[in-house]
Amino acid sequence: MSHPIHQANENNPYGDLTREEFYQKHRIIHQESFMLNKRNMKIFTQSWRLAPGPDDEKGMSLSMRGVVAMVHGYALDSTWLFELTAVAIAKCGFLVCALDLQGHGLSDGFPGHIPNIKHVIEDCIQYFDSMRHENPKLPAFLYGESLGGSIALLISLNQKNEWNGLILNGAMLGVSPKFKPAGAWLLPMAAFLAPTWKVASVKPHASKLYKEEWKRKLSANNPNRRTSRKPTTATALQFLRLCKYIRLRCHELEVPMLIVHGEDDRVCDCSSARFVYESAASRNKTFKSFPGVAHMLIGETQENVDLVFGTIFAWLRDRS
Structure with missing residues (x-):
C-alpha cells in the first residue's frame, strides 16, 4: 500500500486537498478531543479508523484488525506528517490512536519541556488503556518514532x-555521540537550577533528519509545532537517563517486536537499536536497518519510504 506522504507537497500534508477532503478521499473517520491527566493538564488526543463499508454492521468495520497506539517524537506532535502514517495504518484495518505529549502540539505544558518522563508515560497509558478497554477483543500494538519509540518501549515494560x-x-534507544549536549556532566546541576533553559547541543543539519528537501520544508510548516529541536536542560537530562535505563532493562522485553532504523541516523544511534534487539528476551523479534537512511524515515525517497513502511504494515497485518 502506498504511504499518503506521496500525495503531500511542501506546504500541505494533504496535497491539494483540505484535511476534511483528505479524510473523505481515504474513507477515514477521524475523532479528536482533550483528556485531563492526573496533573490537571489538558492533553490533546485523536483517533483514526476506516469508515464502515456497505457490508459492515453497527458502524464498526468487520475487517478491523486491532488497535495501534502511536507515540510521536520530540519537538513534533500527533498531526501533520505523523498523522499520515496513522491514516496509512488505519487503511490497513486498524483503529489508530495518538496524543500530543505535554509541551507539544495542542497539549498543555511549557513548549518542549518534559521534566519527568514518568508523567508522559502515565498520560499515554491513561489514554491508550481507555481505547483498548473500548475494544477489548482486538489485539493491541504500540508504535513509536524517535523519542516516542523509547516511550513505547517503557510502556510495554x-x-x-x-x-x-x-x-x-x-x-x-541511545543518543548519538555527535548529538549529545556539550558539558553533559553538568546537566544535573543545570536542570536543578534552570530546568527550562535550552541546551547548547550539536544540532544536526536538517538534511540529516529529512533527506528530501521538500519534506524538510513541509515539516517546518507545521502550524502546531511549538518548539525547536533544542531541549531544555531538564528534558535533556531525562533523555540521557532514559537511554541508560533502557539499556539496563531492555533484556526484560518479551513482547513481539519490530525495530526499523536508518544506518545513517545522526540523532538516535543505530547501534543502540541493535543492542536492544539482541538483548530483548522476545521470542518473536525482527531488526531491519536501512543503509544510507537518516533519522526521519518518512523523510526519505519514495522508494525508501515504501520499503520501510511496507515492512511495518506487513508486520502488523501478519500479527493481527
Missing part, C-alpha cells in the same frame, strides 16, 4: 503481557 506487539521506528 510497565504493562507486560498487555500488548501484542511493539514497533520502534528510528527509536531513541
Whole structure:
C-alpha cells in the first residue's frame, strides 16, 4: 500500500486537498478531543479508523484488525506528517490512536519541556488503556518514532503481557555521540537550577533528519509545532537517563517486536537499536536497518519510504 506522504507537497500534508477532503478521499473517520491527566493538564488526543463499508454492521468495520497506539517524537506532535502514517495504518484495518505529549502540539505544558518522563508515560497509558478497554477483543500494538519509540518501549515494560506487539521506528534507544549536549556532566546541576533553559547541543543539519528537501520544508510548516529541536536542560537530562535505563532493562522485553532504523541516523544511534534487539528476551523479534537512511524515515525517497513502511504494515497485518 502506498504511504499518503506521496500525495503531500511542501506546504500541505494533504496535497491539494483540505484535511476534511483528505479524510473523505481515504474513507477515514477521524475523532479528536482533550483528556485531563492526573496533573490537571489538558492533553490533546485523536483517533483514526476506516469508515464502515456497505457490508459492515453497527458502524464498526468487520475487517478491523486491532488497535495501534502511536507515540510521536520530540519537538513534533500527533498531526501533520505523523498523522499520515496513522491514516496509512488505519487503511490497513486498524483503529489508530495518538496524543500530543505535554509541551507539544495542542497539549498543555511549557513548549518542549518534559521534566519527568514518568508523567508522559502515565498520560499515554491513561489514554491508550481507555481505547483498548473500548475494544477489548482486538489485539493491541504500540508504535513509536524517535523519542516516542523509547516511550513505547517503557510502556510495554510497565504493562507486560498487555500488548501484542511493539514497533520502534528510528527509536531513541541511545543518543548519538555527535548529538549529545556539550558539558553533559553538568546537566544535573543545570536542570536543578534552570530546568527550562535550552541546551547548547550539536544540532544536526536538517538534511540529516529529512533527506528530501521538500519534506524538510513541509515539516517546518507545521502550524502546531511549538518548539525547536533544542531541549531544555531538564528534558535533556531525562533523555540521557532514559537511554541508560533502557539499556539496563531492555533484556526484560518479551513482547513481539519490530525495530526499523536508518544506518545513517545522526540523532538516535543505530547501534543502540541493535543492542536492544539482541538483548530483548522476545521470542518473536525482527531488526531491519536501512543503509544510507537518516533519522526521519518518512523523510526519505519514495522508494525508501515504501520499503520501510511496507515492512511495518506487513508486520502488523501478519500479527493481527
